[in-house]
Amino acid sequence: ESLGFVSVYPIVSFLENDSDLERFADATAINAKLVSLFEYFGVEMSLAVMISFMLGFVLLRQGANFITAVFYEKIKAKAGLKLGAMVLTQTLQADYKYVSKVDRGNFIVTIDYECQASASIILVYLMLLRLLLTFTAYFSIALFAAPIPTIVSFICLTILGLTLSVFIQRINSISQESVKTREVFVNALSQAYGAWKEIKLGGT
Numbered sequence: 001e002s003l004g005f006v007s008v009y010p011i012v013s014f015l016e017n018d019s020d021l022e023r024f025a026d027a028t029a030i031n032a033k034l035v036s037l038f039e040y041f042g043v044e045m046s047l048a049v050m051i052s053f054m055l056g057f058v059l060l061r062q063g064a065n066f067i068t069a070v071f072y073e074k075i076k077a078k079a080g081l082k083l084g085a086m087v088l089t090q091t092l093q094a095d096y097k098y099v100s101k102v103d104r105g106n107f108i109v110t111i112d113y114e115c116q117a118s119a120s121i122i123l124v125y126l127m128l129l130r131l132l133l134t135f136t137a138y139f140s141i142a143l144f145a146a147p148i149p150t151i152v153s154f155i156c157l158t159i160l161g162l163t164l165s166v167f168i169q170r171i172n173s174i175s176q177e178s179v180k181t182r183e184v185f186v187n188a189l190s191q192a193y194g195a196w197k198e199i200k201l202g203g204t
Contacts, residue, residue: 006141007054010034011047019047030144068130072123079119084111104190106183 010024013031017023025035038045087110091099142150 007050007057011050011054014047014050021045072126075126076116076119076123079122080116083115083118087111087115103187104194106187108190109183109186 010031013027014024017027021035025032035045038049043049091102091107139150139154142153
């Protein structure tokens with residue numbers, strides 16, 4: 001992703017210098033190193049070649065995103081199944097007092113939904129790791145190209161992130177209320193269905 005982002009800069013710089021290779025190399029140190037790299041591999045630098053590299057990096061990024069998404073879903077599914085099996089095993093091995101306190105609705109929701117939702121936490125950690133690596137790559141490149149604007153932007157983003165933490169806490173509170181509301185609804189629905197089934201089977 002960072003390579004695709006960086007590959008745009010040489011193209012813009014090359015166009016600004018009227019596709020003159022010498023002027024392009026003298027413009028910045030990055031351009032000079034890029035020209036040396038092309039010469040080292042025996043590739044003639046041109047606009048078409050740089051655009052081809054940029055498109056290649058973009059396609060590589062999209063392919064990596066697809067593979068990563070599939071990999072994340074596999075991890076989530078496996079973690080959810082293991083959590084569901086663990087909850088089922090522990091419930092079957094529990095004593096009568098604990099089992100009598102667990103409603104059917106809670107048990108079904110825990111096995112079917114809550115385990116998968118808990119497994120989603122793994123995706124959050126993986127996404128945080130990915131964002132951290134991406135941000136580090138972008139920040140390093142931007143810091144090398146323009147140190148002062150990059151530092152100022154980083155300070156502004158830090159202040160903005162601290163300000164938005166209030167909204168994040170509010171979202172967390174709303175999520176907890178949603179879980180409790182869903183639990184009450186499922187319990188009521190399960191009990192109503194159980195009562196209706198008893199009445200139906202009893203013919204009363």
